[in-house]
Amino acid sequence: MTAAAAPEHNLTSDTLLETILESLDDDKAEELVKIDLRGKSAMADHMVICSGRSTRQVSSMAQNLMDRLKQKFRLSARVEGKDIGDWVLIDTGDVVVHIFRPEVREFYQLEKMWLGQGDTAGS
Secondary structure, rough: OOOOOOHHHHOHHHHHHHHHHHHHHOOEEEEEEEEEEEOOOOOOOOEEEEEOOHHHHHHHHHHHHHHHHHHHHHOOOEEOOOOOOOOEEEEEOEEEEEEHOOOOHHOOOHEEEHHHHOOOOOO
């Protein structure tokens, strides 16, 4: 038995978040923001928002993240927007990830909705 795949019952939202942040950092995500949603939303425990420099990088970061989650945890996430690459949403259940092109991120200003509630962010 290899140590590559963790049993699902040991997967916590914090472990999942750590893996997601490592993957995005490895892929050179920019302006990475993590938001703790516990006690503020029933949709997830954490939200991660970051940018890629181009549609190609955004799509690549999303695909690499999905591959790593599947390989490490045998987890299949719901994904939207990967083929277009302007804004990719990856929903793992406990962690929701938004990967934007900078212009699209600036337009929607998604983190301002959550950070305006007194949360702290950063990586």
